[in-house]
Amino acid sequence: MRTLRELTDRARELANELVDSDFVRCISHKDADGITSAGVLCTALYREGIPFHTTIVSRPSNELTEDINQEEDETVIFFDMGSGQPDIIKKIDKKVLVADHHPPEYRDEVAYKHLNPHHHGVDGSSEVSAAGLSYLIAREMNSENKDLSRIALAGAIGDRQHLPLKGVNKKMVSEGVENGVIEVVEGLRLYGDPVNTIPKSTDPYFENLDKKKKVRTLLGRLDIPTEQEINKLPEESKKKLIKTLSLMLLKQGANAKSITDLVGNVYSIKKGPVDYAADLTSLINSCARKERYGMALSLAMAEDSYVDKAREYREEYQKTILMELSRVRSRIKEHKSIRTVEVDKQPTKGTLASVTVNCLLPDKPVLAYYVDNDKQEVKVSARGNEKLIKRGVNLSKAMSKAADVAGGRGGGHNIASGASYPLDKKEVFFKEVDRVVSSQLGV
Ligand code: C5P
Numbered sequence: 001m002r003t004l005r006e007l008t009d010r011a012r013e014l015a016n017e018l019v020d021s022d023f024v025r026c027i028s029h030k031d032a033d034g035i036t037s038a039g040v041l042c043t044a045l046y047r048e049g050i051p052f053h054t055t056i057v058s059r060p061s062n063e064l065t066e067d068i069n070q071e072e073d074e075t076v077i078f079f080d081m082g083s084g085q086p087d088i089i090k091k092i093d094k095k096v097l098v099a100d101h102h103p104p105e106y107r108d109e110v111a112y113k114h115l116n117p118h119h120h121g122v123d124g125s126s127e128v129s130a131a132g133l134s135y136l137i138a139r140e141m142n143s144e145n146k147d148l149s150r151i152a153l154a155g156a157i158g159d160r161q162h163l164p165l166k167g168v169n170k171k172m173v174s175e176g177v178e179n180g181v182i183e184v185v186e187g188l189r190l191y192g193d194p195v196n197t198i199p200k201s202t203d204p205y206f207e208n209l210d211k212k213k214k215v216r217t218l219l220g221r222l223d224i225p226t227e228q229e230i231n232k233l234p235e236e237s238k239k240k241l242i243k244t245l246s247l248m249l250l251k252q253g254a255n256a257k258s259i260t261d262l263v264g265n266v267y268s269i270k271k272g273p274v275d276y277a278a279d280l281t282s283l284i285n286s287c288a289r290k291e292r293y294g295m296a297l298s299l300a301m302a303e304d305s306y307v308d309k310a311r312e313y314r315e316e317y318q319k320t321i322l323m324e325l326s327r328v329r330s331r332i333k334e335h336k337s338i339r340t341v342e343v344d345k346q347p348t349k350g351t352l353a354s355v356t357v358n359c360l361l362p363d364k365p366v367l368a369y370y371v372d373n374d375k376q377e378v379k380v381s382a383r384g385n386e387k388l389i390k391r392g393v394n395l396s397k398a399m400s401k402a403a404d405v406a407g408g409r410g411g412g413h414n415i416a417s418g419a420s421y422p423l424d425k426k427e428v429f430f431k432e433v434d435r436v437v438s439s440q441l442g443v
Helices: 002-019 032-048 062-070 130-141 143-158 167-178 194-200 212-222 235-252 256-260 277-289 293-300 307-326 346-360 386-390 395-406 423-441
Strands: 024-029 052-057 075-079 095-099 113-115 182-188 263-269 339-342 366-372 377-383 409-412 416-422
Touching: 002 032, 002 075, 002 095, 002 113, 002 130, 002 167, 024 032, 024 062, 032 052, 032 075, 032 130, 032 143, 032 277, 032 293, 052 293, 075 130, 095 130, 113 130, 130 143, 130 167, 143 167, 143 182, 143 263, 143 277, 167 182, 182 235, 194 212, 194 307, 212 235, 235 256, 235 346, 256 346, 263 277, 277 293, 277 307, 293 307, 307 346, 339 346, 346 366, 346 377, 346 416, 366 423, 377 395, 377 423, 395 409, 395 416, 395 423, 416 423
Parallel strands: 024 052, 024 075, 075 095, 095 113, 339 366
Antiparallel strands: 182 263, 366 377, 377 416, 409 416
16 A cells, blocks of 8 residues: 555645646547546646646657757646656656656656656556546545546546556546445446347457347347347346357457456446446547547547437548458468568557457457558557566657667567557567567567
């Protein structure tokens, strides 16, 4: 518990800086965790009557720091980035705060105040995400902000820290439950009626249930109602469905964890904008993939005006990712210790790599890449699973090492990492990742 106390004390120091500010400039990362981090903080600032300006970016850049230096803001806070980029952050001549959960290479030299769970013995890859850090700060600004746990939970889910929730995340959700804004029930982690939901699902992905017709036939055979929401099905039907879906996942090669994770805690949230935390995560991600960051942020501030539009974006994205998934087996390239696959649409690469390594081919890390011909660059998402991590794989190390060799940039977490590098080094990069991962596995 000492570690959590230390982390909370540090969060309070950042909260004090923020409440003493006349204006706050917030910079956050473009995924669900980053956007909910900003949503939690902006709501807390709004409640205190402190004006703010938020920008969502993929990473800190020199261009961004130059822009910020020309603005009049006195306090700048970075979420979900910064711990590994002191060279860029230090160019800002304002009071800079950093709240990041990525494994840090640096400590005090990063910013005026730096909040990183790894400095306090808390694992930022599994026990708290940037949204959780934002929640800790908001809670220190005003205890009324405990209701923002429901938004921060959507961030933790975005970074897949909910399977199961641990540490700070668990405490945050219990505060949300006490506050009446989160309800936890055990059920199938699929939201909606079976015929519409199962063919579109990617978490998990059911390779042989990719059409509504196939699901209807299956449900008819099992005598399961088709119209009802999955978690409202009669117990007997639910049990039959779980058993059948689990067997299908097993047959297609899914790892044990994706099968057991089919059933688990389902988090419903109160006070909008949608009924389930996981749904909020997916809608925020859908807006972010379309670079509609304003819409994504408004969802993360519990606004419901853009829910329908976000659902449209999600439908569009689901079609694209399901198309990519339907040909992943034929496109994938085998290397000694990794698999690589090219995608046609850049925003699908993270999900494609993650679904492939969890639901189809779990025995090697998967690198999904997009060739950006305009920029003459390759952009890669690498994903592993818990079993591979236990065997010693660290994709963050492998990707940053290979990016160094290929003259690019890379990093992230042991289980989920990314990189970009010049196109003419395409194969050099994969060869180096394969070499590093092989040595991590001792093969
Ligand atoms: O882009 P993607 O979702 O694959 O990124 C996975 C992780 O890798 C994220 O935590 C991201 O911040 C990190 N990343 C990085 N450097 C890059 C690309 C991604 O550190 N060039």
